[in-house]
Each structure stands twice: as C-alpha cells, then as structure tokens.
Amino acid sequence: MLAAFVLCALPAAAQKAPAQEPPKEERKPAASAYGLGDQTLSISLGPYVPLFYLSSVGSSSTNLTVGGTASIAWSAYVTGAIEVGADIGGVFAFSRPNLNTLLMLPILFKGQYVLSFYPFEVPLSLGVGVNIVKYGDLKNIDLLIKPGASLLWIYDSKWSFGLNLAWWWDMQFYPADAAQNRTGNFLELSVSALYHYQ
Secondary structure (H helix, E strand, C coil): HHHHHHHHHHHHHHCCCCCCCCCHHHHHCCCCCCCCCCEEEEEEEEEEEEEEECCCCEEEEECECCEEEEEEEEEEEEEEEEEEEEEEEEEEEEECCCCCCCEEEEEEEEEEEEECCEEEEEEEEEEEEEEEEEEEEEEEEEEEEEEEEEEEECCCCCCEEEEEEEEEEEEEEECCCHHHHHEEEEEEEEEEEEEECC
C-alpha cells in the first residue's frame, strides 16, 4: 500500500510548477527613453571633404584641400523621436596650389528624427541656416542646407557616442552677377560625443 502511494506521488513531484518569470518590463534591456523636455548637447570633430561646385554651366573643382571641421550642437525633444535645436561650427581648408586659408562658420537651425534600435540610435537630420565664409580678404554669407545621418551607440542613459555623415549644399549668390551663382558640395565625416540631460 505504501509502495503504491509513493509510485503515484512521483509523477506529481516531477511536474513542478516552472519558476515564475520576471515581468516582461524587467526582461527588456534598459533602453534610454526621452520625451518632451529632455535635451542633448553634442560635440563633433572630423575631416571636411570638398567635392565640387555646381553652377548653371556645369560642375567644377573646388581647388581646396581636405580640411577639418568641429561643431557643438544643442537640441530638445518635442516628442520621443523628434528633436529641434541649433548647430554652430567651424571649418578650415586650404586652396590649391597657393594654400590660402578658407574659413567657414555655419550657424544652423536643426531638426532630427531619431530611429531607435537599442543599443543604437540613427538620427536623420536636416539643418538650414547661414554659412559665414572668409577667404583671404573676401567675405560672404551663404545659404547652407545640411542633410545628414548618424549612428550612435547608447553607452548609458546619459552618454552616446557615434559617427556622423553630412552633405553640405553651400549656396553662393552674387546679385551683381547672377552668372557667378553656384552651389558648393562638401562632405562632412565626424565622430561625436552626445550628453543627454533634463
């Protein structure tokens, strides 16, 4: 009788209830989440690659060397994925063959749409503003449109690090001689450190 009781109890003991799983929210990685009121501050550095000028008669060389660029940008989230802010930077390059210095100071209003794939983010951006240009004794203020994309690695809830790629459309207008109007096409490659705060 005792043996029969033990044999009947064995299958029940083998079917123990599985250990309770943690709530779904606890099993998800601790992804950074941002919303209205959150802000970012970023610093970027990298090479600046002159590509070509485009005018009504076609394309031409920029006659510039590869230069360098640095910028600082601030933005604020208006939704969990959309940021607006400002970007100010500096660029230097040299003319060929005389090695005269070209300096540029872009000041942009910038909007971004951020795609999140934790632990990565892909901000798609568009900047519009002015580009203050100085070459020798010549000075000019150009219209600048700057679309770009970044790949950021989320280190923690405060810091992200990544790579940036941006295309510069620098529109140069000459009211006294419209035939001289042209658009400079330049490529910006940079690395950045981004800090999130409230």
